[in-house]
Amino acid sequence: MKLLTKTHKYYLVFLVALAPVMIVVDYYLIRYMVNIEVNEILKHESERIKFQLEKEGELPHSSYMFDSTPVDETSTPFSQFNDTLIFETYADKLIPYRTYEFTALVGTERLKISLRHILLEMNELILGLFAATTLILMLLATGLFFISQKISEWAWKPFFRNLSKLKNYDITQKKQVHLEASGISEFEALNQVATALMNQVERDFQNLKEFNENISHEMQTPLAIIRNKMVLLLESQSLGEKELQWVQAAYQEANKLSKIGKALNLISRIENREFPRLDSVDVRAIIDNIISKMEEIIKFKDLKMAAKLNAARVKCDPILADILFTNLIKNAVQHNREGGYIRLLLNEEKFELENTGEVLQKETAQLFNRFQRGNTATDSFGLGLAISQKICELYGFRLGYEHHEGKHKLSLFFNS
Amino acid sequence: MKILVIEDNVELLQDIKNFLEREGNVCEIAPDYKTAYMKVGIFPYDILVVDITLPDGNGLDIIKETKKENIDVGIIIISAKNALGDKVYGLEIGADDYLTKPFYLPELNARINALYRRKVYKGSKEIVFNEIRIKPEKHEVFVNGRPMTLTKKEFDIIHFFVANKNRLLTKEAIAEHLWGDYIEMADSFKFIYTHLANLRKKIAELGGKDYIKSIYRVGYKFTDWE
The missing domain is CATH 3.30.565.10 (Histidine kinase-like ATPase, C-terminal domain)
Incomplete structure (x- = not known):
């Protein structure tokens, strides 16, 4: 797998795994914020009502207030928030409300006052905000993804160019490979190592070639002499039957040696790619x-x-x-x-x-x-x-x- | 004929010189480029035997020199390099033949003779050995004036034998001359034996003597010596 594909794959996995978590967190966060806001409105209203009660002794008009019932004087004062559904006949359906109940004194009478605030718009607001933030998040992620891809491609370009140069490197063609400078220190280090390796390989290759050439040359001439002398020995009349057998055996082995030398030389020449015709x-x-x-x-x-x-x-x-x-x-x-x-x-x-x-x-x-x-x-x-x-x-x-x-x-x- | 052998190994040089002189040739030697260059410039030779690798130069340069100076001489390259490029290049610049080391001396001798015949007699010279007469360019052999019917290999053998008369020809040398790399040694020895049996029979049929002597299982000698 390509390096870029691999890194991008991990980006994508991260994004896919993180997105639902972020969306859920986002949703609850917004809802929480909205609730706080509504609570504040209701609380504020209750403060105003209490203040009015204390100052003027009667309930002021409030558009949030929908209920006030007298309660037992001995009951302890309380205040609480609630989410509730109330059937509205005009809409013929249940409408979500947030309610705030609290007790207040009107003269000597204790009243339980209920305030409510419709959550309908709030729900839409939550949805709207949620959708907007999700969209922004997605756009940001894809944008970053593509930008990082472009940057990677651009940054890796010298690397790939050098790579294809190295791929085409053929030691038998005595062409030097010039690696491109990129200004990226990791790549520069790699170039240096590759160049050093190539130089070393070229030196070794050259040495090996010379060695092979030399050995085939140096070996064949003495073998020729050995063979000539043995033929002279075989021709001479002074050797007995046994000695002639020995010389004959040595002669045959010298011939084998010469053939082995030629064959090995051929193998090394094939390995060195000295047959370039196609x-x-x-x-x-x-x-x-x-x-x-x-x-x-x-x-x-x-x-x-x-x-x-x-x-x-x-x-x-x-x-x-x-x-x-x-x-x-x-x-x-x-x-x-x-x-x-x-x-x-x-x-x-x-x-x-x-x-x-x-x-x-x-x-x-x-x-x-x-x-x-x-x-x-x-x-x-x-x-x-x-x-x-x-x-x-x-x-x-x-x-x-x-x-x-x-x-x-x-x-x-x-x-x- | 007059031959100059240019080869840096003195021992091999002596071997070649001794071999060729026994055939009745005049053989001079040059162990390096300088000597060779000087001798080629001064004395006329029929044949040059040139080693490519010399201590102080390249044998190919001597060939170029003779061509430049228009010296009429047959040239045989001997080289241990067995590199095809050298061979092709050598023949291109005017060498007549190419032998890879280690070569068999009878092979060199046969090539020198063939080249000499081509150059000096334009191939028309006959080779005569007692009652046997060979017309190399026509691939014809006569015994007591009567033509022999020979296969190509039988002709090659008798030609090689007569060119190297009175010399020990090992089976290896004969096999390489006849088949080069196309046959394994073990097969070739039996094969040579069969060919020689046929050849003996054919010569005897025409009233020729049996000159082919087997030598201690190593090879053969074509000789009228007893």
């Missing part, structure tokens, strides 16, 4: 070419070849495509048994390779690791599959493998 490669032509180069060995091993190749084009480097399909097909030929079969299927989605072979002891996942061999009888270095795997990783192809009692099926999906 041609639309005609896979069928490549496979046809490989099959024609292997025709002899296929015939020699008496393999039945059935190829159903449809036209297919894949975006990749043609050299790597050639290496990939050569490896896969070579593997199927090499690990086949005499008189077995190879079936090839190619279409726009996938390349499928089915062949007979020995029963494998290894797990599928292990098979693609460097130096993992399916069986130990042959002199494959297991590097072919590792190279294939690397090429697939580079282009997002997916390699699937299954085997069942000597039948192997390898599927290469071009769009994983």
